[in-house]
Amino acid sequence: MATPDAQPTEPARWRDLDMLLSRPGNLVAASFDPSPTLRDEIGSFAEVLVVGAGGLGCELLKDLALSGFKNLHVIDMDTIDVSNLNRQFLFRVQDVGKSKAQVAAKRVMERVSGVNIKPHFCRIEDKEIEFYSQFHIIVLGLDSIEARSYINSVACGFLEYDSNDNPIPETAKPMVDGGTEGFKGHARVIIPGTTPCFECNIWLFPPQVKFPLCTLAETPRTAAHCIEYAHLIKWDEVHPGKPFDADDAEHMQWIYSEALKRAELFGISGVTYSLTQGVVKNIIPAIASTNAIISAACALEAFKLFSGCSKTVSNYLTYNGLEGTHIKVTEFVRDKDCLVCGPGTLIELDTSATLSQFIKMLEEHPNLRISKASVTHEGNNLYMQSPEVLEQMTRPNLSVPMFELLKEVPCATVHATGMAENNGKKVSSLRKLRVAFKGVIGDSKMDTTESS
Amino acid sequence: MATAGVVAEPKTKYDRQLRKRVFDGESIVFIILRKSFSFVNLRLVSNVDEGCLGQPRAKSICSFLQELNDAVKAKFVEETPATLIDTNPSFFSQFTVVIATQLPESSLLKLDDICRKADIVLVAARSYGLTGLVRVSVKEHCVIESKPDHFLDDLRLHNPWAELKQFAKSIDINDKDPVVHKHTPYIVILVRLAEKWADAHDGNLPSTRQEKREFKDLIRAHMLNVDEENYKEAVESSYKVSVTPGISDEVRQIIDDNSAEVNSSSSDFWILVAALKEFVANEGNGELPLEGTIPDMTSLTEYYVSLQKIYQAKAEADCLAMEHRVKDTLKRIGRDPDSISRAYIKTFCKNARKLRVCRYRSIEEEFSPIVSEVQRYFTDEDYSYAMNFYILLRAVDRLAANYSRLPGIFDSEIDEDIPRLKTVAASVLSEMGLIGASLSEDLITEMCRFGGAEIHPVAAFIGGVASQEVIKLVTKQFVPLRGTFIFNGIDLKSQVLVL
Numbered sequence: 004m005a006t007p008d009a010q011p012t013e014p015a016r017w018r019d020l021d022m023l024l025s026r027p028g029n030l031v032a033a034s035f036d037p038s039p040t041l042r043d044e045i046g047s048f049a050e051v052l053v054v055g056a057g058g059l060g061c062e063l064l065k066d067l068a069l070s071g072f073k074n075l076h077v078i079d080m081d082t083i084d085v086s087n088l089n090r091q092f093l094f095r096v097q098d099v100g101k102s103k104a105q106v107a108a109k110r111v112m113e114r115v116s117g118v119n120i121k122p123h124f125c126r127i128e129d130k131e132i133e134f135y136s137q138f139h140i141i142v143l144g145l146d147s148i149e150a151r152s153y154i155n156s157v158a159c160g161f162l163e164y165d166s167n168d169n170p171i172p173e174t175a176k177p178m179v180d181g182g183t184e185g186f187k188g189h190a191r192v193i194i195p196g197t198t199p200c201f202e203c204n205i206w207l208f209p210p211q212v213k214f215p216l217c218t219l220a221e222t223p224r225t226a227a228h229c230i231e232y233a234h235l236i237k238w239d240e241v242h243p244g245k246p247f248d249a250d251d252a253e254h255m256q257w258i259y260s261e262a263l264k265r266a267e268l269f270g271i272s273g274v275t276y277s278l279t280q281g282v283v284k285n286i287i288p289a290i291a292s293t294n295a296i297i298s299a300a301c302a303l304e305a306f307k308l309f310s311g312c313s314k315t316v317s318n319y320l321t322y323n324g325l326e327g328t329h330i331k332v333t334e335f336v337r338d339k340d341c342l343v344c345g346p347g348t349l350i351e352l353d354t355s356a357t358l359s360q361f362i363k364m365l366e367e368h369p370n371l372r373i374s375k376a377s378v379t380h381e382g383n384n385l386y387m388q389s390p391e392v393l394e395q396m397t398r399p400n401l402s403v404p405m406f407e408l409l410k411e412v413p414c415a416t417v418h419a420t421g422m423a424e425n426n427g428k429k430v431s432s433l434r435k436l437r438v439a440f441k442g443v444i445g446d447s448k449m450d451t452t453e454s455s
Numbered sequence: 456m457a458t459a460g461v462v463a464e465p466k467t468k469y470d471r472q473l474r475k476r477v478f479d480g481e482s483i484v485f486i487i488l489r490k491s492f493s494f495v496n497l498r499l500v501s502n503v504d505e506g507c508l509g510q511p512r513a514k515s516i517c518s519f520l521q522e523l524n525d526a527v528k529a530k531f532v533e534e535t536p537a538t539l540i541d542t543n544p545s546f547f548s549q550f551t552v553v554i555a556t557q558l559p560e561s562s563l564l565k566l567d568d569i570c571r572k573a574d575i576v577l578v579a580a581r582s583y584g585l586t587g588l589v590r591v592s593v594k595e596h597c598v599i600e601s602k603p604d605h606f607l608d609d610l611r612l613h614n615p616w617a618e619l620k621q622f623a624k625s626i627d628i629n630d631k632d633p634v635v636h637k638h639t640p641y642i643v644i645l646v647r648l649a650e651k652w653a654d655a656h657d658g659n660l661p662s663t664r665q666e667k668r669e670f671k672d673l674i675r676a677h678m679l680n681v682d683e684e685n686y687k688e689a690v691e692s693s694y695k696v697s698v699t700p701g702i703s704d705e706v707r708q709i710i711d712d713n714s715a716e717v718n719s720s721s722s723d724f725w726i727l728v729a730a731l732k733e734f735v736a737n738e739g740n741g742e743l744p745l746e747g748t749i750p751d752m753t754s755l756t757e758y759y760v761s762l763q764k765i766y767q768a769k770a771e772a773d774c775l776a777m778e779h780r781v782k783d784t785l786k787r788i789g790r791d792p793d794s795i796s797r798a799y800i801k802t803f804c805k806n807a808r809k810l811r812v813c814r815y816r817s818i819e820e821e822f823s824p825i826v827s828e829v830q831r832y833f834t835d836e837d838y839s840y841a842m843n844f845y846i847l848l849r850a851v852d853r854l855a856a857n858y859s860r861l862p863g864i865f866d867s868e869i870d871e872d873i874p875r876l877k878t879v880a881a882s883v884l885s886e887m888g889l890i891g892a893s894l895s896e897d898l899i900t901e902m903c904r905f906g907g908a909e910i911h912p913v914a915a916f917i918g919g920v921a922s923q924e925v926i927k928l929v930t931k932q933f934v935p936l937r938g939t940f941i942f943n944g945i946d947l948k949s950q951v952l953v954l
Binding site for chain 1: 522523524584585589601602603604638751752753754755756759760863866869896897898900901904905906908909910911912913915916918919920922923924926927933934935936937940944945946947948949950951
């Protein structure tokens with residue numbers, strides 16, 4: 004509206020954005036420093052990671068690129084499926100089977116000149132923790148609670164605390180998280196140490212209801228019961244040792260016909276092929292416009308967080324489009340005892356306790372229960388369960404006392420990665436631990452104070 | 456895994472649900488006619504996508520849209536929307552929905568008038584700095600499938616019909632076989648125990664808090680074991696026995712609406728409402744047709760399937776009665792008695808409790824609102840920002856009409872534009888009859904700072920909301936936005952104003 008049809012020079016191209024970034028305002032962040040060069044500074048300085056290149060990720064990359072961010076990374080382990088094409092608008096039929104991250108990055112770079120997007124075609128757990136430390140903001144466009152939980156624990160792991168257990172703001176790595184389901188969605192800003200982290204309000208994401216096996220086996224009543232019977236019980240009976248693959252059309256067809264037989268046997272109606280897919284793949288209905296709304300909110304918050312050109316949402320937005328357009332902003336509070344964004348679980352050790360004994364303690368600790376833990380200290384591997392070469396390299400440390408490994412400081416912060424129970428599921432988890440050695444002078448001081 | 460070059464079957468491509476992706480537009484009028492789209496815009500691409508710089512915007516958008524979905528037919532008109540509105544109003548009558556983006560007040564008023572006369576849905580969207588709005592305008596939008604999120608099951612436990620009572624009676628709820636006992640569906644338990652309760656209470660069902668508590672105790676007293684899931688479900692669902700019989704206020708209003716007095720020009724929806732009114736007064740005994748589905752509950756398969764059939768049979772009987780009433784009504788008003796399909800009547804009956812009628816004031820009417828309502832928005836902390844933005848969005852157009860430019864376009868004139876905008880906004884307020892209402896100085900300054908800038912994520916948000924509403928309006932499913940949605944990009948606390 005404001006821009007007259009102008010020559011394609013850089014300043015004209017970004018004139019609208021520059022109005023917001025170059026002019027002072029009354030409703031802005033305290034850190035806001037308006038200037039005609041602010042956009043350039045953000046573009047060259049800010050490193051942003053987008054996690055997920057699906058329905059939300061495609062929108063996010065486009066939105067962030069058009070908001071002046073120039074250095075973006077995107078990580079996604081998935082390849083493009085035909086069923087993605089209706090809403091993941093960066094993908095075309097000829098892209099089916101290729102990496103989502105790679106195609107999405109390429110498409111946005113073709114359309115928005117000057118933006119550089121680095122794709123990472125891998126699992127989020129495959130990256131070293133240090134990979135995540137290079138980003139100023141991490142934006143999440145995910146559909147899984149486990150993946151959110153993992154990234155949240157990584158980002159919160161960078162937060163350091165001073166000797167009075169107060170978070171050190173400069174070490175906080177902000178996140179913006181979006182999620183959608185049908186006509187509903189949420190967008191939130193997470194600043195570890197200031198706002199609640201994903202884990203503080205994990206109760207907002209109740210675990211999925213599972214049917215009891217006895218219902219499936221003995222008293223099925225609905226079409227979904229018949230489908231889950233074929234999927235969870237009958238498949239293994241008929242195909243022992245052959246894993247079920249939800250992406251194999253023949254497998255799905257088999258489940259469908261078995262479910263149909265069972266439904267007929269019990270006089271239950273409603274088993275269809277599309278319902279079978281929906282139940283087995285746990286398909287959450289996705290609508291392009293809900294993704295557009297939620298991604299836009301996330302990109303706007305990332306832009307405001309970084310530039311300070313306005314306030315930011317505090318701290319959780321929900322959108323519901325089932326009846327009208329309903330937007331609600333809730334200010335949730337931190338859980339002071341959060342295992343993930345808190346100062347870390349305190350573990351007291353005798354100076355003689357070895358690394359191997361320490362790992363055993365993590366397994367037995369009532370709040371932690373981390374099995375098969377790998378342990379790092381300030382980026383150094385103390386013990387790694389995998390890959391094999393690292394395991395062999397670090398194995399000698401197992402019999403060394405922790406006190407010695409931690410250079411005989413009275414206390415230190417270490418990170419442990421392993422499998423732990425979360426929301427009723429065993430998932431890979433990262434936990435921050437404060438180790439204090441009994442009887443060592445000055446044991447109220449944390450070594451993090453030196454680095455602050 | 457499929458490989459490159461595979462041709463997408465339409466059904467696979469849309470496996471999660473049929474949907475349309477609607478572009479977030481830039482200063483264009485954007486129109487939907489079933490699966491085809493037309494765009495009206497004169498301006499050339501000047502901004503973001505360098506591949507098409509200098510091309511007509513409407514043309515570029517058409518080609519992008521077709522690239523996204525080759526089943527879409529997209530046409531474009533190289534013309535300013537304002538000119539088309541002035542010179543060729545009949546152009547718009549070919550469309551189902553017209554979406555107007557970034558249209559100033561004066562053109563929007565005219566377009567609204569054109570669309571109303573032709574019964575076309577108009578959706579207006581505006582993106583302005585960190586604010587914006589989406590407004591739906593149509594005389595009337597009737598929804599059968601409103602698909603609310605949480606809605607009470609239609610079990611009729613407060614008023615079971617003969618077949619249901621008979622079935623409940625055929626099952627011994629005190630069966631000694633523990634497997635049967637813990638697999639007796641809660642519907643049966645509640646029908647039986649409600650009857651028992653009524654026998655002991657002069658035919659009344661539990662209504663006071665104390666009685667409801669005692670009723671729960673009565674249910675618990677029938678448990679053989681503490682882990683009987685069906686009894687836990689019965690206790691949790693015990694309130695369904697005390698549901699007030701009859702019809703909700705919202706549906707009552709629809710039945711009592713003047714449009715339910717039908718004639719030959721009435722729509723199918725209102726003819727069904729007329730038939731529904733008669734059904735309630737006759738066969739329905741004050742109740743709507745039964746929905747006919749039951750939720751999953753702990754039960755033997757056999758009992759559950761029998762219950763499903765009993766509910767289905769009653770729903771079908773109700774639907775049949777409705778069908779007769781519809782035919783009679785059609786005959787009475789001189790229409791073909793078979794002109795409304797069974798399938799439509801069935802869907803209507805199934806959703807009778809969830810009917811919605813949305814009526815929108817015209818944009819012209821909006822400009823002279825009910826003063827007390829608007830005053831309330833100003834004083835309510837949750838709405839005052841939205842109300843301020845609404846007034847200021849109108850004021851910037853007024854100012855632009857006087858000065859041929861939006862306030863804050865030029866850095867050098869911001870300081871003069873702030874008091875100018877304040878004066879214009881004050882005149883908007885007084886025209887609306889809002890004497891004494893004052894606007895936030897901070898927001899006036901912000902509006903000038905925005906200078907009409909189109910910030911991409913804001914435009915994308917507004918475009919997303921507008922598309923969402925269009926989907927609901929075109930599919931006639933779910934409930935569209937009832938007023939004017941005001942986006943607040945400062946702290947995201949956005950609101951809907953009904954003006």
